[in-house]
Every structure is written in structure tokens, then in C-alpha cells.
Amino acid sequence: MKINYEILSRRDKVQLTIEPEILDSEIVDNSRPLAIISDENVAKLHAKPLCQKWKKGGISCQLFTVPAGENSKSSETMTSLQLQLLQAGYGRDCVIIGIGGGVVTDLAGFVASTYCRGVPLILIPTTLLAMVDAALGGKTGINLPQSKNFVGTIYQPESIWIDPNVLETQPLDSFRDGLVEMIKHGLIWDANIFSWIEQNVERLLKKEPSTLKKGIIDSCKIKLSIALRDTMETGLRRLLNFGHTIGHAIETVSNYEVSHGTAVAIGCLVEGHLSHLAQSDLDRIAKLFHRIGISLEAAQKIPAEKITQAMCYDKKGIHSVPRFVTLEAIGKAHSHKGDYCTFINENEISKALEWMHHDLHKLARP
Numbered sequence: 064m065k066i067n068y069e070i071l072s073r074r075d076k077v078q079l080t081i082e083p084e085i086l087d088s089e090i091v092d093n094s095r096p097l098a099i100i101s102d103e104n105v106a107k108l109h110a111k112p113l114c115q116k117w118k119k120g121g122i123s124c125q126l127f128t129v130p131a132g133e134n135s136k137s138s139e140t141m142t143s144l145q146l147q148l149l150q151a152g153y154g155r156d157c158v159i160i161g162i163g164g165g166v167v168t169d170l171a172g173f174v175a176s177t178y179c180r181g182v183p184l185i186l187i188p189t190t191l192l193a194m195v196d197a198a199l200g201g202k203t204g205i206n207l208p209q210s211k212n213f214v215g216t217i218y219q220p221e222s223i224w225i226d227p228n229v230l231e232t233q234p235l236d237s238f239r240d241g242l243v244e245m246i247k248h249g250l251i252w253d254a255n256i257f258s259w260i261e262q263n264v265e266r267l268l269k270k271e272p273s274t275l276k277k278g279i280i281d282s283c284k285i286k287l288s289i290a291l292r293d294t295m296e297t298g299l300r301r302l303l304n305f306g307h308t309i310g311h312a313i314e315t316v317s318n319y320e321v322s323h324g325t326a327v328a329i330g331c332l333v334e335g336h337l338s339h340l341a342q343s344d345l346d347r348i349a350k351l352f353h354r355i356g357i358s359l360e361a362a363q364k365i366p367a368e369k370i371t372q373a374m375c376y377d378k379k380g381i382h383s384v385p386r387f388v389t390l391e392a393i394g395k396a397h398s399h400k401g402d403y404c405t406f407i408n409e410n411e412i413s414k415a416l417e418w419m420h421h422d423l424h425k426l427a428r429p
Contacts, residue, residue: 078222079199079287081280083272085226086113086187095183096123096157098148100171102131105163105189108232113162113187125151129170133319136166136205138214144174155179158221164190164237165197165323169212172203176218184220189229191241192323195248195282198223200290200300210376211311217295225283227276235268235356240324242267242355245278247331248285250348251302254394256281257351264354301379301403302396305388306331309419312373313365321361328352329362332426333419337407338389338397347393349426359424367416379404385412 086109091097097117101110106128117124127147129135148157159182161171168186175184188198204215230238242260249257259281260267266274286303293300310330313321332352335345352359374385386404389397399405 077219079225079283080222081225081227081276081283083226083228083276085224086229090224091117091122091158091160091185093120093122096153097125097160098151098153098157099124099126099160099162100144100167100174101126101128101162102135102164102167103128104131105167109187109189109229110162129167131166133166133206133211133314136170136212138205141170141174141177141205144170145178148174148178153178155182158183158185160185160187161198162187162189163193164188165193168193168198169202169204169215172201172218172220173205173215175220176203176216181218184218186220186223188223188225190233191230191238191279192244193241194225194227194230194279195241196244196286196303198225199283199286200303201294206315207376209315210373210378211315213376213378225279227272227279230270230275236322237324238268238270239355239357240322240327243324243328243331243352243357245282246348246351246355247303247306247327248282250331250335250390250393251305251388251396252285252289252394254392256285257393261347261351261354264351268355298401298403302388304379304404305390305396306334308374308377308379308385308387309333309370311377312370313361315373315376316365316369317361321365325357325359325361328357329359329419329423332359332423333362333415334387335390336418336423337387337411337415338391340390340392344393346427349423353427359426362419362423363421367413367420370416371412381406 099110099114114124114126129140159175161168175182186198188194201217201219203218204212207213263274290300306327310327313326375383377385379386387407388404
């Protein structure tokens with residue numbers, strides 16, 4: 064399946080292709096030198112074989128690797144990559160290809176957007192999270208010690224290639240991170256998608272090909288339908304941050320020992336609680352997170368005062384005061400007069416964090 068979408072701010076079209084075994088086809092030409100950025104784990108599985116294949120086809124290609132993990136999203140890693148590109152002779156005529164999960168797509172995108180003041184970018188996401196979220200919409204970024212994704216750009220790739228077959232090698236723990244983002248898309252935009260995930264959890268966890276492909280396509284459509292109406296995130300696109308004000312704070316405070324999926328799942332429930340969702344909706348959401356294997360017990364271990372402090376650096380905030388995306392019900396978010404996020408009384412936030420510590424893990428189990 065090919066989806067072409069227009070980005071008026073940069074170039075005419077971005078091509079998103081979702082197709083099993085697309086990486087076995089001829090997807091690059093030999094007219095431009097390629098610089099592949101990947102992490103050490105993905106390089107062995109996918110990036111190195113692709114680089115070798117392209118070299119045999121007469122394409123100028125070189126692989127640059129970074130350590131796997133969130134800590135690679137740093138200014139030090141970015142500077143190192145740019146120096147390596149310069150020393151290898153890459154200029155404005157090159158194409159940067161990011162092959163990996165969200166860390167790599169965020170990092171490669173940021174490098175591409177700043178190297179020589181911008182060079183073409185192609186993304187090949189290899190995790191479910193990157194396929195349905197990180198690689199879509201043009202956000203790039205690195206972390207600061209105080210906050211995740213605090214430094215970055217909006218920079219659209221010229222194409223994104225998604226091969227669901229590569230998910231066969233993704234460990235289940237990190238695969239769940241992508242399922243959480245798919246669930247979030249249903250929560251903010253389409254109750255039918257949320258229900259479909261409820262009905263197909265077992266097939267998704269088994270990575271049943273046709274079910275997985277449909278889930279990826281549906282989730283990509285939601286992400287793009289939101290992100291491309293508001294490329295610079297001045298309103299509607301903030302919906303995609305549901306669960307992330309709390310979630311990113313948890314990740315930062317735990318030094319990324321709590322996975323993105325677990326942190327955002329907890330964040331969705333706390334922010335759902337702040338939204339005054341019906342108890343039946345909260346139970347339904349928690350039950351689905353339980354079914355995909357997310358442990359909510361981590362909510363008891365993060366000190367509330369540290370979460371409060373970390374939220375001061377959230378990018379949606381104003382004057383260091385955080386704002387939150389809130390829901391009316393599953394599948395429907397509050398617009399807040401076009402801001403799509405709102406301030407919440409400090410006392411309410413404190414009570415919600417207390418609820419997170421003492422009651423969240425007790426929510427309905429399957």
C-alpha cells in the first residue's frame with residue numbers, strides 16, 4: 064500500500080509505503096551517495112545487509128552506527144555523527160537513511176535536518192513504535208537531561224518504507240510500546256479503532272501478518288490525519304501527546320528504565336483520570352493495557368515530586384506550567400477552543416499523582 068501526502072512547507076510529496084518484503088525490492092537509485100544511520104543491534108539484522116546489497120548494485124553507501132538505546136539521543140551523538148559524515152566526504156548531494164526504531168528515526172532526522180542545513184532523508188522504521196508513531200509526521204529530536212525530545216526540528220522525509228515482516232525479529236517487550244501508541248490513537252481519535260484492538264489483541268501479539276498490517280495502516284492514517292493538518296503543532300497535533308505529559312516525565316525521572324510503552328500507558332490512565340473519564344472507561348483502558356502485557360505496578364515506584372518537577376519542562380507548557388490533553392470519552396478528545404490541551408489545577412494534579420501511586424494498579428484486570 065502506497066500513501067502519498069503533501070507537505071506544503073517543504074516539498075511536494077512524501078511517500079509512505081507499507082508492504083511486506085518491500086526491503087527486498089529496488090527502493091533506491093544509484094545517483095546519490097547514501098549515509099545509513101542505525102543502532103548496533105539493528106545494523107546486524109537489517110542495516111548492514113541492506114548496505115552490502117546496495118554496494119553490490121553500484122550504489123555509494125556507508126553505514127554509521129550508534130549504541131542502542133535512548134541515551135543515544137544526545138547532542139554528543141549527533142555531533143559525532145555529523146563529524147563522521149564530514150570526514151567521510153558527505154555533502155549536500157547525499158541522502159541520509161535512518162534504519163531502526165524511534166531513537167534512530169528521531170536522531171537520523173535531526174542529523175539530516177541540520178547537516179549542510181538540510182539533506183534528503185529516508186526512514187525505514189524497524190519497530191512497531193517507529194512505524195506507527197516516531198517515523199511519521201516529521202518530528203526529529205534529541206533529549207536533554209531534564210526532558211525528552213526537548214531539542215529538535217520539524218523535517219519531513221522524502222519517503223518512509225514500512226515492511227511489517229521486520230517485526231518478526233522485534234522482542235515482545237519493545238513491540239508492546241508500539242501497541243500502546245496504537246491504543247492511544249484510538250483513545251484520542253476513533254473509538255472503533257480502540258474496539259478493533261480489543262477484539263484483535265491476541266492476533267496482534269502473535270504478529271499475525273494480515274491483522275498486523277491492518278493495524279499499522281489504520282494507526283498511520285490516524286497519525287497522519289492529525290499531524291499533517293497541524294505540522295508545526297500549534298493546535299490539533301497536540302492531541303498526539305495524550306498520556307505523554309505524565310509519560311515523558313516518568314521516562315525522564317526513571318532515566319529511561321521504565322519503557323516508553325509502560326510510561327505512556329500509565330500516563331494515559333492518569334491523564335484520563337484528570338479528564339474525569341467514567342470509571343467504566345478507565346477500567347476498559349486499563350484492561351486493554353493489561354492484556355497486551357503492560358505492568359502498571361511501575362506507577363507506584365516513581366516519586367510524585369520528581370514527576371511534578373519533570374513536567375515543568377514539558378514542551379506544551381507555558382511559563383514552566385504543564386498543560387494536558389484531556390478526553391471526553393474513549394475516541395473523543397476535548398478541543399479546548401482549538402488549543403487541544405489545558406492547564407489543570409495544581410491540587411488536582413497532586414491528587415491524580417497520589418491516585419497513581421495508590422490506586423492505578425488496582426484498575427480492572429482481564
